[in-house]
Amino acid sequence: MEYLLILTEDDDEFACRTDERAGDYWAEWTAFVGEINASGIVRYGAALQPPSTASTVRVRDGVRSVQDGPFAESKENLGGIFVIDVPDLDAALEWAAKRPRSGSAEVRPLLGMAPADD
Template sequence: MRYMLLIHQDENIYKSSSQANVTAMSSDYAAFNEAMRKAGVLLSGERLQFTDTAASVRVADGRTEVLDGPYADTKEQFGGFYMIEAPDLDQAVAWAARCPAAQNGTVEVRPIWELTGN
């Protein structure tokens, strides 16, 4: 079954980190990515740019509204994702626990709603 690991972190941690800390975080993610590749569970994943580059879109009464930045003002922001293949939720949770983001943020694990037919 496919699962999304949705990474939620305070992006200010990255904005205010020293280059040494950023390098350490990058190597932690590189090791995590390699472990998932070797285990054959990684399907895809991407890091997102900071929320100050985002736009939120909503359609109300036929009018499109575009807001700068994220829609919700939250302590943690959606910063990236992994899509993995795991036999069950327990295994997906185990991978989420290994994600470096779990150390200072939240990794939400969500099963993919598999569409059938056309």
């Protein structure tokens, strides 16, 4: 089954990427990314630029508006994603639990071909 791992970070974590803590930050993430890639389950993976680089577009009544920043203000923001292919939820949860540093990891199954009875 395919799952999306949605990895979030708070502002302080995003700051770690560039301040004096960057060494630890990148070492820990590189180790995790190396391990999950080596396992052969990764379909796609990417780290994201911080939420301050986000733009949100809405179209209402045919009128397009662009907003500076992410869709919703929140304490934790999307920092990176992986699409993985593993046998079941337990396997996906296990990988999610291995994410380094603080922040959550939401696990969502991908909607494959839509089943007819849904």
